[in-house]
Amino acid sequence: MCCIFPLTACSRNSRNDVIRIGIKFDQPGLGFKKSGTYVGFDVDVAKYIAKKLGYSEDRIVWKESPSKQREAMLQNGDVDMIVATYSITDARKNTVSFAGPYFIAGQDLLVRKDEHKVSGPDDLDGKRLCSVTGSTSAIVIKEKYSSKVQLMQQPGYAECATALFSGIVDAVTTDDIILAGLATASRGRLKLVSKPFTEEHYGIGIKKGNTKLAKRINNALKDMIKNGSWKRALDDNMRGTGFKPNAKYNPPVPEEGEE
Template sequence: MRKSKTSVYKRILAVFCALACVFVVSACGRSSEEGKIRIGIKFDQPGVGFKKSGTYVGFDVDVARYVARQLGYSEDRIIWKEAPSKQREAMLQNDDVDMIFASYSINDSRRKAVDFAGPYFVAGQDLMVRKGDRSITGPNDLDGKRLCSVTGSTSAQTIKERYSSKVQLMEQPGYAECATALFSGIVDAVTTDDIILAGLASNARGKLELVGKPFTQEYYGVGIKKGNTKLVTRVDAALRDMIKDGSWSRDINENTRGVRYTPNPKYNPPVPNQGKTSGKEE
């Protein structure tokens, strides 16, 4: 009987120890984020949001840094978190992040789940080809061509809806795979937002180039938890300052260096208006 009681006590003690460990780890996790701002970005889009040797680079990252600084957060008080497209709304709703800068197009369906500041950039779906290839000068030259885009993206969906009778579409898990397919001649072009293509082309060191004929408009906004109108207003003010003081233009140029790319002047720089502009989903 004693042996049985001892065994029970040991099991109870083990349970208490396990729970204590969970609470300690949880508390430590919360305390490590106190006084900091958590920002969601892409980790796999050169020129936009890219994790490189433990650092974070790209236009979205630069915009996020500027806004954070205007809100009173220095670089060492930013916690960067990866924000894959399909997880962005959930990350905001679950309080995993405070803001998201991740080529996050503003549209009506997303506004039902989250709020937006911005827009801070207007991209356009474009085409990227091998350097010197003049067989594709725009979407009207896609007859019989092989294109690559990312599985589940609306760039791929746009091709299916508008050009399915003309092109062969290959879908890959990421744009790096599409760029590799273009390098090797498996496809004739890659399609997505022009600023993402510009980053890929810049990373390719002159071997790839943009066609420069965008055929959609994508209004990039800052994702913020639904109902946090105070933060939306403050972020919009920071974005207006960034555009006004020239930082916006400098960061665009820095992140697309060496590429024949200029943001469409008809739409850029945009006027941050609390995410009231609607674009297609990306």
């Protein structure tokens, strides 16, 4: 049996007739593994795309995609696509392609609830800042805002949050929508600074050069936005966080990767 919609090599998927999608397992509200199931906005976006490509939910194989491993997973054919708060950058486009964007976030800071001295990236000189291995967030702060910040990398966001709880670091940095979920999961112990200072265009990572798949994915995203499913998914997953996406940029226009 051949694939309904070829993703990479048809033979790779035809054995089980499944689609393999990379997501995060440690981002509440976005991609989160909970009691053997997967929940979050990225998960809902991925399910919608898969359905439009001809794959029912029971034919999705979820793969954990840590930031450091995403490009390699696509290049090696371990996944067919990655929907994991994956910012579209020129450097990444040297090795993989993207569809989307499906959301535009902004880099921000997460601090302890009693922190009053850190109100933005310029306040981090001499402070200890945690980011996830494979992310460029902390480098942006060191190069553009606070050259004397002390950087710590951890394999995942849960580890960064733990370091913040325990006082090992003074702040965590990544995108606002990710940090909002972590703040909510902390039950009031952590807070979002809520002063984003970059634009992060979240794309669907696919194997380099697959323009046909990019177009199919973009069409699915446009449909999701048009019929209201995108807004419902975002509202459902952000409920209780207090997070409001930037209406100037969201929903975005998905047109990446078609040429």
